[in-house]
Amino acid sequence: MTDLESLTQRVLSACADLARMSQEPGRITRTFLSPPMRQVHAYLKEWMERLGMSVWVDPIGNLRGYYPANKPTAPRLLLGSHLDTVPNGGAYDGALGVVLAVALLEALGGRRLGFGVEVIGFSEEEGVRFGVPFLGSRALVGRADAALLALKDEQGVSVAQAVRDFGLEPEHVREAALRGEVLGYLEFHIEQGPVLESLEYPLGLVEAIVGQSRLEVGFRGKANHAGTTPMHLRRDALAGAAEWIGLVEREAWGEPGLVATVGQIQALPGAGNVIPGEVRCSLDVRHAFDEVRTRSVAHLITRAQQVAQRRGLELAWEVKLDQGAVPCDPTLLERLEWAVQDCELPVHRMPSGAGHDAMIMAERVPSAMLFLRSPGGLSHHPDERVLPEDVTAALRVGLRWLEILEEHGV
Numbered sequence: 001m002t003d004l005e006s007l008t009q010r011v012l013s014a015c016a017d018l019a020r021m022s023q024e025p026g027r028i029t030r031t032f033l034s035p036p037m038r039q040v041h042a043y044l045k046e047w048m049e050r051l052g053m054s055v056w057v058d059p060i061g062n063l064r065g066y067y068p069a070n071k072p073t074a075p076r077l078l079l080g081s082h083l084d085t086v087p088n089g090g091a092y093d094g095a096l097g098v099v100l101a102v103a104l105l106e107a108l109g110g111r112r113l114g115f116g117v118e119v120i121g122f123s124e125e126e127g128v129r130f131g132v133p134f135l136g137s138r139a140l141v142g143r144a145d146a147a148l149l150a151l152k153d154e155q156g157v158s159v160a161q162a163v164r165d166f167g168l169e170p171e172h173v174r175e176a177a178l179r180g181e182v183l184g185y186l187e188f189h190i191e192q193g194p195v196l197e198s199l200e201y202p203l204g205l206v207e208a209i210v211g212q213s214r215l216e217v218g219f220r221g222k223a224n225h226a227g228t229t230p231m232h233l234r235r236d237a238l239a240g241a242a243e244w245i246g247l248v249e250r251e252a253w254g255e256p257g258l259v260a261t262v263g264q265i266q267a268l269p270g271a272g273n274v275i276p277g278e279v280r281c282s283l284d285v286r287h288a289f290d291e292v293r294t295r296s297v298a299h300l301i302t303r304a305q306q307v308a309q310r311r312g313l314e315l316a317w318e319v320k321l322d323q324g325a326v327p328c329d330p331t332l333l334e335r336l337e338w339a340v341q342d343c344e345l346p347v348h349r350m351p352s353g354a355g356h357d358a359m360i361m362a363e364r365v366p367s368a369m370l371f372l373r374s375p376g377g378l379s380h381h382p383d384e385r386v387l388p389e390d391v392t393a394a395l396r397v398g399l400r401w402l403e404i405l406e407e408h409g410v
Contacts, residue, residue: 019091060139061123070112075181080120090384137360139176184366194377206369211325223277238276329366339400
């Protein structure tokens with residue numbers, strides 16, 4: 001077995017190396033199949049091949065490496081995360097999960113298990129380039145269809161063309177889908193939030209990935225002169241939207257576990273001396289239980305209607321996303337909890353407030369996640385960090401988890 005403290009430094013060093021493979025000098029930006037992804041693949045391929053893994057890039061651009069079992073007919077276990085980033089992102093979101101997976105296999109010191117292990121570096125999770133997330137994991141569960149390949153980025157380049165430009169064949173994208181017996185999927189990931197740090201816990205067991213509702217809400221009034229229109233004769237769309245945004249915040253405060261956000265707002269015509277006649281804003285609502293989320297969305301729309309009616313405004317809304325909550329597999333989660341206990345670490349079960357590849361993989365295979373503490377609760381930011389002792393803890397738990405799977409199965 002490899003010394004875990006030395007391997008921890010290898011993990012941190014690898015994440016720093018990958019962070020330098022970017023589309024933008026001085027910033028960490030790496031979108032779907034952009035040129036630096038070739039460097040990332042080459043770096044990880046060299047490491048994986050040194051461990052005796054066979055390595056390939058599938059037709060959607062996922063990097064995949066297979067660590068053989070102790071017998072050729074054994075099933076596979078999947079480990080992985082994504083290799084793309086948001087613009088000006090951090091060094092650990094996504095990449096840490098891939099690097100930790102490879103390091104975990106190095107920690108075996110050449111020992112083969114009763115199942116093979118496939119490490120997957122997903123080509124896309126963030127949804128930055130094409131506005132739709134999870135391109136890599138969608139392909140693995142068989143959802144890379146013609147509509148997905150036809151999506152275009154801001155330069156008019158389609159997914160299919162981006163795949164072709166990377167030297168792959170989009171006509172064969174269905175071949176990326178999982179085949180054969182798969183035991184399950186585990187994703188190591190930074191928490192991207194402040195909960196574990198507030199508890200002073202290094203790791204968290206993800207029970208479920210919360211459901212998400214995303215809407216566009218529009219208030220329409222009447223634009224008019226800001227100096228000559230008395231207050232009692234105004235139909236100010238922005239004032240109505242502002243009142244409603246305050247109600248959104250209060251709704252979230254009043255429902256345990258609910259988060260609700262208005263993150264975008266556009267006021268038209270957008271002049272300082274004109275009463276806003278139209279406002280478009282976003283609404284993002286998330287909860288671990290779908291019934292709570294859908295009830296809250298309905299209530300927020302009702303409140304928006306009440307505001308609009310009282311102010312003489314028109315209201316329109318459109319649902320952009322309605323993603324149900326995804327529970328993690330109870331057996332994999334139980335085995336993870338045993339591993340955490342055996343490593344004499346505190347056990348904390350928690351939901352994930354962000355979406356992850358695991359929620360897509362769960363459509364096809366049992367899936368679980370293990371969070372590492374995020375110092376400062378910071379993510380999607382250049383100052384994103386991870387603590388070395390937490391990386392060591394994750395490696396210890398991962399090794400024990402593999403042993404438990406051999407002993408008890410999935």
